Amino acid sequence: MEIVSRWTAFGGEQLVCRHTSSATGTPMTLGVFVPPQALETPCPVLTYLSGLTCTHANVMEKGEYRQAAAELGIVVVCPDTSPRGEDVADDEAYDLGQGAGFYVDATEAPWAPHFRMRTYVEEELPALIRANFNVAADRQSIFGHSMGGHGALTVALRNPDRYRSVSAFAPIVAPSQVPWGVKAFSEYLGEDPAAWRRHDAVALIEDGARVPEILVDQGESDSFVITELRPELLVKACEDAGIALTLRMQQGYDHSYYFISTFMAEHIAWHAERLA
């Protein structure tokens, strides 16, 4: 793992790292914030999964997570949203291909060779962080935004023993039922919706996956809420399953990092309590 950039911030270090991923077969870039506490003691890890069109850099520049992470001693890991490169399949649409990996392992052409973001996030990334940073291996949590909220929820629901907590900003809760997800899953996973259920938070819960609790913030003025995000489907699934969902509808807020940054510190504090 190569450190590409390094900045002191809030008493810790914001790094940009690059490594060759065995999961995707490509170089992958990620942001890692190392709080000052990591100089002395193993720190818990909170992974943030970004949304469509984002790289590792969006949340690093606009997410305003460092102050809370430094105060609470949390390593914040911010991977990219897909493999990238000239030899990697892509599509001109913003919601498919590079920048739109949807945190699945693609089974279909032309995506299958590199679009393996599920394995990357679930398996390779935690191991990479453990091998390179002073972290407490048994204390990790995950959160994300929009497509990354979908990623966080599905990763946590599939691995409740490995993630202490999960939260999301404006997540795509049921990709199998909305245009973004139907388009991406058809391309990445094929036309049979049965293959999509392990990559859909609502379907996972319907099929028996459980986490004890979920925190979600959703902007009421988010233009994607009705068509793509559909928090009511998560409410229903959690009610039926007995999962303690805290869904906070935030008046006036949209889908942007102005929304995310506003509630970022509260999410980090919420995770920190569960990572203690």
Place this chain on the structure above:
Amino acid sequence: MEIVSRWTAFGGEQLVCRHTSSATGTPMTLGVFVPPQALETPCPVLTYLSGLTCTHANVMEKGEYRQAAAELGIVVVCPDTSPRGEDVADDEAYDLGQGAGFYVDATEAPWAPHFRMRTYVEEELPALIRANFNVAADRQSIFGHSMGGHGALTVALRNPDRYRSVSAFAPIVAPSQVPWGVKAFSEYLGEDPAAWRRHDAVALIEDGARVPEILVDQGESDSFVITELRPELLVKACEDAGIALTLRMQQGYDHSYYFISTFMAEHIAWHAERLA
């Protein structure tokens, strides 16, 4: 004044505004954060001047000022760093022309017609804000970064009756004595250094300008500190003049927004005390 964009953030509103400037003769874009308190009561104004290459957007996206401004009820105004446009003079260098206005009124060709950032920031901008927002006209302060730190210091030193307080991140304290400033001032103000002194914080202090106190944060690992920023010249000038300068050399920090954002809340709190 036109509102180009509007986002809810930290309970207030982050706006991007555009207006036709009488000072520069061009459209000018600025960021304005309106805290929730402004719905009910006139709020003080804190103007942030950005550095070389920046637009209004850099600090808006990376500066992390909204949380503190919302808590303390401060309107934060973030203008652009120069006039812009196809009909506006420019230079291919990053440190001259568009993006590098240096907060002076240019007297020389080809800059004089539009590069009037001193009048813009000192005169037009406060009037624009008073006319369009619920602000307390007698309570304004100013701060900035690098070239914008130079701007903030010189604006405040020339107008101590109009600004309650001034602070800076890594300011160019003596542009007349460093390459960035000599280049820009020669172009904008002509070759006679006598004309530069009203645009140079150290020279202004030497010539009798006074503010009661100044807060400066300077990264120790800032690659520009020795050649361009030279905080020791401000220390000397303030000592000789009896100005209470608090210069905090910050170990490990560079010239980036990772540095600025780390100390942003402290600067806003410092100004808020003086704006109360």
